[in-house]
Amino acid sequence: MAQKSRVRTSGASCLLAAAGLALVILAGACGTSATLGAQSGAASGAPGGGSAASVAAQPGVTPASTPTHKVTPKATKSSRPKPAKTAATVTTVAQTSTAAGALIVYVDVGQGDSEIVKSGSWTGLIDGGPSGSAYAVESALGRLGVKRLDAVVATHMHADHIDGLIDVVYDLRPRRAYVAGPVKSTLAAAFARAGTVVEQVRRGASLRFGALPAKVLSPAGISGDPNSDSVVILLQAGGKRFLFTGDVTGPNEAAVGEQLARGPPLAVLKVAHHGSAYSTTAAFLSQARPRFAVIEVGHNSYGHPSADTIARLRAAGARIYDTLKNGTITLSVSATGTLTWAFSRSSAPVTSGVGSAGSGSASSGSGSASAGGAAAGGASSAGNATVYVTATGECYHRSGCRYLSKSRIAIKLKDAKAQGYRPCSVCDPPQ
Numbered sequence: 001m002a003q004k005s006r007v008r009t010s011g012a013s014c015l016l017a018a019a020g021l022a023l024v025i026l027a028g029a030c031g032t033s034a035t036l037g038a039q040s041g042a043a044s045g046a047p048g049g050g051s052a053a054s055v056a057a058q059p060g061v062t063p064a065s066t067p068t069h070k071v072t073p074k075a076t077k078s079s080r081p082k083p084a085k086t087a088a089t090v091t092t093v094a095q096t097s098t099a100a101g102a103l104i105v106y107v108d109v110g111q112g113d114s115e116i117v118k119s120g121s122w123t124g125l126i127d128g129g130p131s132g133s134a135y136a137v138e139s140a141l142g143r144l145g146v147k148r149l150d151a152v153v154a155t156h157m158h159a160d161h162i163d164g165l166i167d168v169v170y171d172l173r174p175r176r177a178y179v180a181g182p183v184k185s186t187l188a189a190a191f192a193r194a195g196t197v198v199e200q201v202r203r204g205a206s207l208r209f210g211a212l213p214a215k216v217l218s219p220a221g222i223s224g225d226p227n228s229d230s231v232v233i234l235l236q237a238g239g240k241r242f243l244f245t246g247d248v249t250g251p252n253e254a255a256v257g258e259q260l261a262r263g264p265p266l267a268v269l270k271v272a273h274h275g276s277a278y279s280t281t282a283a284f285l286s287q288a289r290p291r292f293a294v295i296e297v298g299h300n301s302y303g304h305p306s307a308d309t310i311a312r313l314r315a316a317g318a319r320i321y322d323t324l325k326n327g328t329i330t331l332s333v334s335a336t337g338t339l340t341w342a343f344s345r346s347s348a349p350v351t352s353g354v355g356s357a358g359s360g361s362a363s364s365g366s367g368s369a370s371a372g373g374a375a376a377g378g379a380s381s382a383g384n385a386t387v388y389v390t391a392t393g394e395c396y397h398r399s400g401c402r403y404l405s406k407s408r409i410a411i412k413l414k415d416a417k418a419q420g421y422r423p424c425s426v427c428d429p430p431q
């Protein structure tokens, strides 16, 4: 009964990126790895928690339901203590041409993947987490006022991405689904029941997520290995680039890296395969150049996220969040490229992974990786030290740094870090 869904194939000839979505890279304002856009935390107008909260929780719908209903891969519901909804923010401002903004929610579904992309009244869902995740996913959608999905992407047919999606498909009847390769029969049945148009996509396909262009970067063909064959999507919003990777690995990840190397750096990388050591290679990161990285991960026995992966991400200069430590992560992208982050749990970045010295948990703040320099640490008096930022840079500096020649804005170290500034690698300011 599975195959009622209409199927059609999308090539590279579909809708193209709207004009006016030109990406603008301003030269990195400090000596670290290439960075995207310009930044001015102070000028963003969204330094407090208020705006983030108002973005994350739109009016109406699902009243005070907790955003972090945690589900494990075995579908046992481990109800966590209800988190106070912290609304810490990190803000980045870029001057770009006009472009549509977006809301991206990395839903905490435990050990699995599920990301919501909202563009105006259009809503899509990339994966739906493991069995038992529908509650978390539908709660997150409900808070956004979503009653029907415009599209879903099923990156690949592994249970930690698909089993929760099946229930969501029955409930929220997506109009369209993007897949690569054979569809699991239970999911195909759900698509058929929902009247979903199922579309096979391959590398080069240009999709539209509402007003946003979304390009399929992988797979070019079907190898039969589900992780490798994950649908990888590059989304443009607010003049910035956001990558969704599923569990891609191996040659297909390398091919994605090659495509990314031809464009500007990524604003946010959804890290492949829950931070597995076997994805997110240093070569890939040198091509992708992510400013932020989000890992969808829960308690697991696979060693996710790997300490090696965390170290590589930090070495690449990415600020890392994960759903195990930070909970459901809501990122609002303004039309001008301002990124505003909100977290249902901690707002502190992830600094270590599983297997790192002296740490058995992704939540530990005592990372052994030293490359990224975003050490949270128990900054006491050091946090009150004065450092300097510029109107357009992403780093903070010591007083005499050469990158302060054009603008020089004094700020307390702890505030600079809270706003997402990174230490300059040239002047090596206090951390």
Ligand SMILES: [Zn+2]
Pocket: 156, 158, 226, 227, 247
């Ligand atoms: Zn997988």
Ligand SMILES: [Zn+2]
Pocket: 112, 113, 158, 160, 161, 246, 247, 273, 274
């Ligand atoms: Zn997975």
